[in-house]
Amino acid sequence: MSRPAKRITITGAAGQICYSLLFRVARGDVYGPDQPVILQLLDLPQAQAAVRGVVMELDDCAFPLLAGVMITDDPETAFRDADAAMLVGSRARSKGMERRDLLAANAEIFKVQGRALNAAARRDARVVVVGNPANTNAAILAQHAPDFPAENITSMIRLDHNRAASQLAAKAGVGVEAIERLAVWGNHSPTMFADWRFATAGGRSLPELIGDETWYRETLIPTVAKRGTAVLEARGASSAASAANAAIDHLHDWIHGTDGRWVSMGVPSDGSYGIPKGLVCGVPVTCAGGRYERIAGLTFDGFAQSMFDRTVGELAEEMAAVAAL
Ligand SMILES: NC(=O)C1=CN([C@@H]2O[C@H](COP(=O)(O)OP(=O)(O)OC[C@H]3O[C@@H](n4cnc5c(N)ncnc54)[C@H](O)[C@@H]3O)[C@@H](O)[C@H]2O)C=CC1
Numbered sequence: 001m002s003r004p005a006k007r008i009t010i011t012g013a014a015g016q017i018c019y020s021l022l023f024r025v026a027r028g029d030v031y032g033p034d035q036p037v038i039l040q041l042l043d044l045p046q047a048q049a050a051v052r053g054v055v056m057e058l059d060d061c062a063f064p065l066l067a068g069v070m071i072t073d074d075p076e077t078a079f080r081d082a083d084a085a086m087l088v089g090s091r092a093r094s095k096g097m098e099r100r101d102l103l104a105a106n107a108e109i110f111k112v113q114g115r116a117l118n119a120a121a122r123r124d125a126r127v128v129v130v131g132n133p134a135n136t137n138a139a140i141l142a143q144h145a146p147d148f149p150a151e152n153i154t155s156m157i158r159l160d161h162n163r164a165a166s167q168l169a170a171k172a173g174v175g176v177e178a179i180e181r182l183a184v185w186g187n188h189s190p191t192m193f194a195d196w197r198f199a200t201a202g203g204r205s206l207p208e209l210i211g212d213e214t215w216y217r218e219t220l221i222p223t224v225a226k227r228g229t230a231v232l233e234a235r236g237a238s239s240a241a242s243a244a245n246a247a248i249d250h251l252h253d254w255i256h257g258t259d260g261r262w263v264s265m266g267v268p269s270d271g272s273y274g275i276p277k278g279l280v281c282g283v284p285v286t287c288a289g290g291r292y293e294r295i296a297g298l299t300f301d302g303f304a305q306s307m308f309d310r311t312v313g314e315l316a317e318e319m320a321a322v323a324a325l
């Protein structure tokens, strides 16, 4: 263990997603098999005992790459010198809670965490927001971290990307690794737009290979959009392992590169595709040299444009609702 350890801030450490996430990060799934890591775990004061239990289990795994674990309920302590941050903790909807209340509660959390990130994290830290509403939480985080590079604050839409890739591969009868040039646009919500128009499998156009536009519009898109609900109904608990896996894919690919493959990330708008600045929006990217690059110059037909406008419109509405609070 000669290299200095990378510090990863992870919030919501006592929750369901982290019960899967922490063990994989500690095993090296983000930074790779030669890179020691230190976990800096944040959760609420009332969750500290549960976090201590999870840390006992981390100890009991005897992970060779785990160089340390810190537990705290103080955001600034959690973000101190962080090389990366996975912001999973957020306020879940409780009975009788309106959407407006949920947005307000999360806006407050990400405002506080934005200030802490601004004060304490390394300037080259890579941040992925997982806690819902993930895109809007990321945009609020960036607003409150004015000295931190906004392009390093992203949100997770990779779970939708992976869900779509898996469904498309099954339909086409190919391995999921054959699926290339898939794009998921917009909000991590049922409005997200899984766009297969440029997708290929083994170099062949996927829409041509599958040859069923009706299936795409009436089955694929709604299946991906409602997948979280379907898992919740079947399992009686929300998608935790697949969400943790997607968060690892997101950060791993950002750090290590995608070798030219497209993946989808929620990134701060630079105005391209007409996405209003200030929004954090799912777009297709490639990653290389520790940076993501948006896929530029894609065109939209009537259906794609209407799907794109709907999901970007929803993001703009969420931001307006937060601004009005
Ligand atoms: N972007 C995506 O694709 C997905 C996002 N999610 C979202 O991820 C979030 C976490 O999911 P689960 O782990 O299943 O939830 P959970 O309810 O099991 O755990 C959430 C944890 O966050 C903690 N927490 C709440 N406020 C906090 C704060 N201010 N600072 C630090 N920790 C805080 C709670 O104490 C709890 O331990 C939820 O918002 C969920 O909707 C889930 C699946 C996919």
Ligand SMILES: O=C([O-])CC(=O)C(=O)O
Pocket: 132, 159, 227, 228, 229, 238, 239
């Ligand atoms: O709503 C949730 O907590 C779960 C979620 O985001 C998903 O499974 O996509």
